[in-house]
Amino acid sequence: MTTDYTKVRNLKEIAELAGVSTATVSRALTGTGRVNDETRARIAALAQKLGYHPNIVARNLRKQKTSTVGVLVPLGHEDIQHLSDPFFNAMTGFLADALAELGYDLLLSRVIPRDELWVERLANSGRVDGVLVIGQSNQFGALEAIARRYRPLVVWGGHYPGQIHCAVGSQNRKGGRMAARHLIERGCRRIAFAGPTEGPEFGERFAGVCEVVAEAGLGDGLIRLPTHFELNAAYSDILDLLRATPLMPDGIVAGADVSAIGVIRALGALGYRVPDDVRVVGYDGLPIGELLTPPLTTVDQQLRHGAGLMVDLLMRRIAGEDAPGILIDPVLIVRGST
Amino acid sequence: MTTDYTKVRNLKEIAELAGVSTATVSRALTGTGRVNDETRARIAALAQKLGYHPNIVARNLRKQKTSTVGVLVPLGHEDIQHLSDPFFNAMTGFLADALAELGYDLLLSRVIPRDELWVERLANSGRVDGVLVIGQSNQFGALEAIARRYRPLVVWGGHYPGQIHCAVGSQNRKGGRMAARHLIERGCRRIAFAGPTEGPEFGERFAGVCEVVAEAGLGDGLIRLPTHFELNAAYSDILDLLRATPLMPDGIVAGADVSAIGVIRALGALGYRVPDDVRVVGYDGLPIGELLTPPLTTVDQQLRHGAGLMVDLLMRRIAGEDAPGILIDPVLIVRGST
């Protein structure tokens, strides 16, 4: 079958060529409504021959439905942070897989939230049926406000008392505890937490570490190493902090795998060996952790599973159901870095 | 300022409340056309107060322009291959960064090409101003046909004589040569190529390796280890192939970094040490290569730069210019695996 590729722009042109109305062409091509089989076949053949593709924008406008989901990455104050960050990357990849499975497309938008409206601008733009947000960043309040009036919204992040917005995430405090306990079991006595301590998720992880350290009677040895999130920034931060610290840690919990990589590099640069001199635990369970030198012990948030849950919840919310959030049980994966 | 969030759905409602026509509201909010300053301020305040957001779908339909770029990942016959593959992931991340820089959004669509229309379905859907395709896969012919009638299209992939579609990629044959030459300089005498050999890009890389091996008079030692692209599949493929091969290679060029990781794992599983027993070179220059055990020597395609070029070319093509493709000079990054 040859294809003509005459410029067929819309239904109307096909309708004229077929000698029917646009309504009939629409019904014939979408398979809805009653159309004579012969007519339908004729129209379908014509459309195929002329290389016609429906204008999805027009369809979306009319149907008020898009089969597209928006994915937003709020960058908070970390302006440097890129979408190409391994965590966001892994997450968007998993989300894309899960959405593709259901025939949904993914509209990716990086946002630097300046006002309370950063979600709604996309949500109410008519371009998406629902919105997924990766990370609560410093936008917890904004997310609460938005969730009150926009239902098809699912966030990757933590759960807090009275929280309104639907979130999927791991039990951060528990994860923090697991990491700290593991280090103590390995014999560490001077535990440090490295990474951002702002934001609800990091804050909880840090809190979990604090609890365990205190319970073990090692409170005096707790060292706080506040760093940026991003790999290179974390690297130089930690370098400075370790040089300055009066008390060198023998075990470090990093707030994220990406930070852990920075930590391990900095330790290497300062001549410390991992895990011999200092043991390091990450947090996230990124696929690359397994490939590192040494392979990274980490608190696995099971991101692929989490992405699947997010999409599942979102679909139920798009359908009108008031699906509640879910917490994932973190799993400690012990590898070479401890 | 309090925000009401009465359900304001469209311009019309604002127009009624403001006592003006929708035309005026539109002009006031977009800043086009002549509107009295006072009226404009009044309308803007009202819109802000009521939490109004324009319906972008309607705007796109009317303006025939979307500020959105489609990114397509053709999966060829590799049905297993996910969007979460590190290569696609890195690439989409870089593209997202470059597009965000220009205020464009990214519509991600995974495609399994069944017919010649997989690009046009998106291109002519009215949802995007242009299309980026990551990888030529087995769709070279289809891309040629499409490029003939759809201009705002840029592909990541190779260049071939008479090629019509605009592509950005590295000089694959040259890259293959660099990798092979490096192994020979390191003393390797039995060179293997591991990875897919189908598809234009891999084919050229393989060809480059062949040339150098032949020029060095080592043609008899050339070993071909055809594997799948994906990490785990490559791992098991290469495991079988190495067990079966009569001639064990002492240097392996992998067609891609992802394949290289599979190769290194398989070698480890069989008790070979890298680089002591076998040296391995990857191809791509993925960020994770640096973090591997051992760090991966690789032919760097400079993906971030390439993504920037793709976006740049696409913008020029959207503007009507007939921008030609560009080839990136690959750079050999020597690390621990050789």
Added chain:
DNA sequence: GCTTGACGCGCAATCGATTACGCATTAATT
């Protein structure tokens, strides 16, 4: 032979915003 209903299809409204055109009103010009 008349009624009923299924079928096939067209008419026209609709989704929400943009914009060409034109009509008043007011200000500037000679």
Added chain:
DNA sequence: AATTAATGCGTAATCGATTGCGCGTCAAGC
């Protein structure tokens, strides 16, 4: 004072597809 120009804003068409309503035709039912 008359003419011209600038300003402010409304009317209505437009982008391209979907769909409720209704009309005509033909076959089945009684």
